[in-house]
Amino acid sequence: MSMLYDEGQQAIATESRRVLDARTSKDRLLKLLEQVGELDQPFWDTAVEQGWTALAIPEEHGGLGLGLVELGLVAQAAGAATAGAPFLTSGYGAVSALLGSRNAELQARWLPRLASGEALACVALAEGNAALPPSPSVIFAGGTLMGTKPAVTGGIKADIAVVWASSGGKPALVLAELAPAERRALNSYDNSRLYADLTFAGTPATVLAEGDAALALARDVLARMAVVAAHEQVGGAEALLHIARDYAVTRKAFGQLIGAFQSIKHRIAEMYGLVEVARANCIHAAASEGTAEFLIAAADARISATEAYDTNSRDCVQIHGGIGVTWELGLHLHMRRARSLAVEQGSLLFWEDLLVNQLTGEAA
Amino acid sequence: MSGLETYRAAACAFLDAMVPKYGREARTGNSVEQDLALGRAYMAAKYDAGFAGINWPVEVGGQGLTHLHKITFDAEEMQRGMPVQFFGISLGMPVPILMHYCEDKAFVKERVTKALRGEEIWCQMFSEPSGGSDLAALRTRVEPDGNGWKMNGQKIWTSWAQYCDYGVIVTRSDPTAEKHKGLTYFWIDMRAKGVEVRPIKLAGGDSHVNEVFFDDVRIEDSQRLGAVGGGFGVSLHTLMIERYIATDSGGFGPHLDEFVKLAGEVDLNGAPALRDGRVRSAIARNHAMRAGLDSITKRAFLMMQAGMQPGPEGSLQKLVAVRSRQRLSELAMDLKGNAGLAFDPHAFVKTDWGTSWLNAPTGRIAGGSDEVLLNTIAEKILGLPQDHRPDKGIPFNQIPA
Numbered sequence: 001m002s003m004l005y006d007e008g009q010q011a012i013a014t015e016s017r018r019v020l021d022a023r024t025s026k027d028r029l030l031k032l033l034e035q036v037g038e039l040d041q042p043f044w045d046t047a048v049e050q051g052w053t054a055l056a057i058p059e060e061h062g063g064l065g066l067g068l069v070e071l072g073l074v075a076q077a078a079g080a081a082t083a084g085a086p087f088l089t090s091g092y093g094a095v096s097a098l099l100g101s102r103n104a105e106l107q108a109r110w111l112p113r114l115a116s117g118e119a120l121a122c123v124a125l126a127e128g129n130a131a132l133p134p135s136p137s138v139i140f141a142g143g144t145l146m147g148t149k150p151a152v153t154g155g156i157k158a159d160i161a162v163v164w165a166s167s168g169g170k171p172a173l174v175l176a177e178l179a180p181a182e183r184r185a186l187n188s189y190d191n192s193r194l195y196a197d198l199t200f201a202g203t204p205a206t207v208l209a210e211g212d213a214a215l216a217l218a219r220d221v222l223a224r225m226a227v228v229a230a231h232e233q234v235g236g237a238e239a240l241l242h243i244a245r246d247y248a249v250t251r252k253a254f255g256q257l258i259g260a261f262q263s264i265k266h267r268i269a270e271m272y273g274l275v276e277v278a279r280a281n282c283i284h285a286a287a288s289e290g291t292a293e294f295l296i297a298a299a300d301a302r303i304s305a306t307e308a309y310d311t312n313s314r315d316c317v318q319i320h321g322g323i324g325v326t327w328e329l330g331l332h333l334h335m336r337r338a339r340s341l342a343v344e345q346g347s348l349l350f351w352e353d354l355l356v357n358q359l360t361g362e363a364a
Numbered sequence: 365m366s367g368l369e370t371y372r373a374a375a376c377a378f379l380d381a382m383v384p385k386y387g388r389e390a391r392t393g394n395s396v397e398q399d400l401a402l403g404r405a406y407m408a409a410k411y412d413a414g415f416a417g418i419n420w421p422v423e424v425g426g427q428g429l430t431h432l433h434k435i436t437f438d439a440e441e442m443q444r445g446m447p448v449q450f451f452g453i454s455l456g457m458p459v460p461i462l463m464h465y466c467e468d469k470a471f472v473k474e475r476v477t478k479a480l481r482g483e484e485i486w487c488q489m490f491s492e493p494s495g496g497s498d499l500a501a502l503r504t505r506v507e508p509d510g511n512g513w514k515m516n517g518q519k520i521w522t523s524w525a526q527y528c529d530y531g532v533i534v535t536r537s538d539p540t541a542e543k544h545k546g547l548t549y550f551w552i553d554m555r556a557k558g559v560e561v562r563p564i565k566l567a568g569g570d571s572h573v574n575e576v577f578f579d580d581v582r583i584e585d586s587q588r589l590g591a592v593g594g595g596f597g598v599s600l601h602t603l604m605i606e607r608y609i610a611t612d613s614g615g616f617g618p619h620l621d622e623f624v625k626l627a628g629e630v631d632l633n634g635a636p637a638l639r640d641g642r643v644r645s646a647i648a649r650n651h652a653m654r655a656g657l658d659s660i661t662k663r664a665f666l667m668m669q670a671g672m673q674p675g676p677e678g679s680l681q682k683l684v685a686v687r688s689r690q691r692l693s694e695l696a697m698d699l700k701g702n703a704g705l706a707f708d709p710h711a712f713v714k715t716d717w718g719t720s721w722l723n724a725p726t727g728r729i730a731g732g733s734d735e736v737l738l739n740t741i742a743e744k745i746l747g748l749p750q751d752h753r754p755d756k757g758i759p760f761n762q763i764p765a
Contacts, residue, residue, distance in 0.1 A: 003659065004666050245746050260749040262735070265742035272741055273684055276677040277656030284659040296655075303652040352648035359624060359651065360638060 001287040012070050016077035019046055024081040026330045032084055032192045037156045037185045039192050040084025048117030052088060057095055061111035069286040072231035079235025082333045084192040087120050090154045093225040094121030097162045100217045101208035122158035124149035124198055125222060131346030132218055140165040140172050145200035153344050155196030156185050164218055173214045176205035190340035223298035226345040227285045230305035233341050234278050236334055237308040240316040241271045247320055267315050274308035299355035306348050309338040368436055375437045378413050379444050388445030403447035407482025416480040424463055424476045432668055453523050454479055457602045458486035458532040462551055465589035489519040489533040489576060497736045500543045500596055506535045513583040525561045525574040528554045534595045539761040546760055547595030550587045568723045569709045611681045613657035615689030617713060617720035620650055623696055630699050637699050646695055653688055657681055676745045683737045686727040693721035
């Protein structure tokens with residue numbers, strides 16, 4: 001796939017940005033920070049209405065038949081708006097797992113409902129700092145799950161979960177309906193991510209992949225979600241770049257615009273550099289979907305996007321001085337999101353190791 | 365295969381045939397003079413094979429192809445370590461400026477041909493002791509002298525001037541005008557009476573840059589390029605000619621594979637260094653950074669192919685790549701420990717970590733220092749204000765020293 005966006009893709013980028021600009025309310029997002037278990041309903045209604053939930057689902061399953069490039073562009077707009085729901089990424093993760101499973105029955109049951117927004121999905125792979133633990137503590141046996149997946153993104157509201165589990169000493173990727181599972185909502189620094197501990201006590205589940213195939217599929221699902229998240233991070237980092245720039249050309253100190261001081265202007269120029277390097281990696285990763293290079297491209301995108309969003313949120317606040325740390329200005333929405341996105345889908349520690357393993361041909 | 369890929373294949377076939385005689389291995393151990401002689405022979409071979417002046421008009425001796433053909437060839441040439449360093453500036457800036465501004469077309473054609481064949485080399489004389497980044501602070505002055513000009517003053521950091529036949533130069537013709545407005549641009553004969561070149565030995569031990577002194581040097585008015593007082597504009601034009609050149613995300617230092625190889629070979633705390641978290645982090649961060657720069661380059665290339673103007677993010681390449689190379693070179697030296705203290709001053713920057721480290725500061729200063737590049741990004745791309753400039757709007761001869 002080309003690394004140049006075509007007209008349709010550019011239209012998706014422009015339109016998603018326009019719609020979210022018009023419908024995002026900082027006040028609403030600030031309120032959500034202090035509420036456990038709530039998402040930003042206007043954002044999610046917009047996502048469904050605009051067909052973003054259907055973007056990367058094949059047409060025969062009720063989707064639009066587009067892919068990671070288009071979803072990435074929407075995620076970038078969502079990142080700029082610190083969108084108040086995590087399901088674009090986790091839904092795509094579940095879709096990827098279902099498509100990779102070749103289980104026609106499960107696909108037929110869930111893909112159309114995920115496309116229409118009728119069902120919500122989460123992906124429960126991580127345990128602590130292990131994004132893809134070699135021996136998951138959740139056990140799959142006799143068609144049911146036992147154990148707890150901690151702090152699953154979207155876990156409070158999802159209808160189904162893709163779960164990374166152990167099955168007879170080997171890994172398995174399974175799909176479970178969450179109605180019978182126990183959910184414990186977490187109070188977090190970024191509550192619209194809807195984190196919940198999911199406890200399974202004999203919860204029925206269906207195998208998507210087992211053994212080596214499970215590892216390959218889970219890693220592919222994680223890499224795809226990481227690329228969507230990286231786009232979201234780039235959107236956030238770019239928004240912070242613009243906020244910092246706009247402030248530096250309006251705020252005066254010592255008789256001049258603060259943007260005329262090199263300590264400020266160079267910091268903002270560095271923010272630009274981080275955004276553009278990460279953006280280029282995201283474009284390359286999305287265009288590499290399905291190729292042998294994809295995992296390395298995803299790692300490059302994820303590492304540079306995490307660095308860009310973390311750094312830009314630190315520096316944008318710093319450039320603002322005192323006003324930057326107020327609740328009302330809301331830069332902390334980005335600070336919080338930069339960290340929640342940095343941890344979800346595997347942190348820098350995980351992706352650095354994975355990338356070096358890939359470069360040197362070592363087993364993970 | 366697209367037209368460009370066919371062209372790349374032809375370029376590779378030519379270059380591969382040249383490698384045994386002119387490539388990196390053949391050059392190992394050469395003195396500068398030997399390398400220059402080899403470089404001249406290579407340039408002549410390149411000319412004869414039809415790979416010289418790739419994107420220049422056929423009328424002046426070029427191939428009449430596109431900028432993309434040139435970048436394609438240059439990227440392949442750079443991989444093979446050919447002895448072209450003496451000719452990069454000559455053909456990159458002064459000669460194109462001569463082609464653009466000089467009205468004596470027969471003279472131009474002769475100079476272009478000889479420059480392409482490596483028989484003549486041109487230098488560019490901009491920086492002075494009083495200003496490198498601040499180009500318009502230059503003091504080298506010209507005064508009317510009969511029907512021509514007389515020049516006095518000094519330039520510095522002039523690459524390869526000791527081997528040059530001609531050069532382009534920007535001078536101050538009117539000290540009573542504001543600093544950017546009193547400048548005039550000329551070409552000069554480097555062998556003219558009153559021109560003296562003194563090489564400067566750099567920290568790495570080599571002397572590819574020079575001081576150039578001018579003592580009552582006579583210049584004909586026909587050597588003027590552009591209008592009297594229009595020298596700053598011609599200088600900017602010079603710097604803008606090759607905005608999209610073949611870049612190197614490794615910052616013109618060793619490839620990251622070399623670092624990975626080293627980390628796999630040496631032990632650290634009883635295990636391969638490649639198992640050390642600090643080393644792994646450095647590899648991963650550098651890979652992500654270089655991959656990003658490579659993707660920026662690939663996209664710029666695709667955009668030019670599609671007839672679009674590439675984005676301004678291409679301006680990040682040197683800034684980001686060279687300073688990263690500097691730090692990675694330090695880490696590579698740390699990995700070697702005292703086994704890396706032995707130093708070969710003639711080793712290549714692209715294959716030796718010590719040489720890469722020692723020469724990295726030059727890369728961060730020449731061709732726009734990191735600070736100037738950050739200012740350019742901030743002002744031209746992001747619309748941030750210019751720095752406070754106390755000399756703005758004041759006649760040059762009234763600026764406080």
